[in-house]
Amino acid sequence: MSDITHANIAVQDDLGAEELEGNYLKYLSFTVDGEIYALSALDIKEIIEYTNVTRIPTVPRYIRGVTNLRGSVVPVIDLAARIGKPSGEITKRTCIIIVELEYGEDHIDLGVVIDAINEVFNILEDDIEPAPSLGAGIRSDFIWGMGKLSGKFVTLLNKDKVLSVEELAALSETAQFAGYLESKTNVSDSHEAGVDSDLESDR
Numbered sequence: 001m002s003d004i005t006h007a008n009i010a011v012q013d014d015l016g017a018e019e020l021e022g023n024y025l026k027y028l029s030f031t032v033d034g035e036i037y038a039l040s041a042l043d044i045k046e047i048i049e050y051t052n053v054t055r056i057p058t059v060p061r062y063i064r065g066v067t068n069l070r071g072s073v074v075p076v077i078d079l080a081a082r083i084g085k086p087s088g089e090i091t092k093r094t095c096i097i098i099v100e101l102e103y104g105e106d107h108i109d110l111g112v113v114i115d116a117i118n119e120v121f122n123i124l125e126d127d128i129e130p131a132p133s134l135g136a137g138i139r140s141d142f143i144w145g146m147g148k149l150s151g152k153f154v155t156l157l158n159k160d161k162v163l164s165v166e167e168l169a170a171l172s173e174t175a176q177f178a179g180y181l182e183s184k185t186n187v188s189d190s191h192e193a194g195v196d197s198d199l200e201s202d203r
Contacts, residue, residue, distance in 0.1 A: 063076075091115075131144065
């Protein structure tokens with residue numbers, strides 16, 4: 001078993017741990033382009049190794065493509081490119097965070113490529129500082145707030161903005177991405193063979 005698999009198992013055990021009493025919020029921190037970011041642990045379903053991502057032609061560079069997750073087609077975005085940073089090289093620590101998002105009246109899984117997982121941490125809601133209006137290096141509406149982890153600032157991302165399914169689909173130069181989203185909500189119980197056939201047709 002690889003080091004990243006061991007790390008992912010430990011992180012996912014923490015994600016599923018019992019919530020603390022009080023106004024604590026649980027986040028998963030990770031690295032993108034040398035900076036530390038975090039998403040709410042409540043929105044994260046699992047973490048997988050970066051593998052078998054099928055490219056979709058003529059879409060913006062932040063859309064990596066799709067991957068087959070146990071028979072379901074999951075769109076994958078490059079978080080670095082999405083927030084305006086250079087995409088990192090694929091290494092042994094590169095992984096995909098599977099995030100559950102609302103899409104209309106349904107829910108959809110979206111894969112988010114990050115450079116490396118750091119840790120799961122708890123933070124008091126009162127200790128979260130507002131998003132800075134300047135100097136953050138990314139769009140201000142992408143930031144929910146700023147926290148501290150081991151003495152360093154962590155950018156807490158606003159999932160509804162940075163991972164907005166509607167905006168990602170609208171910004172695409174093709175209807176293919178929106179089509180994958182639509183097929184995901186309509187065929188949530190796809191069989192492996194059917195998904196493989198869909199992916200093969202895009203190659």
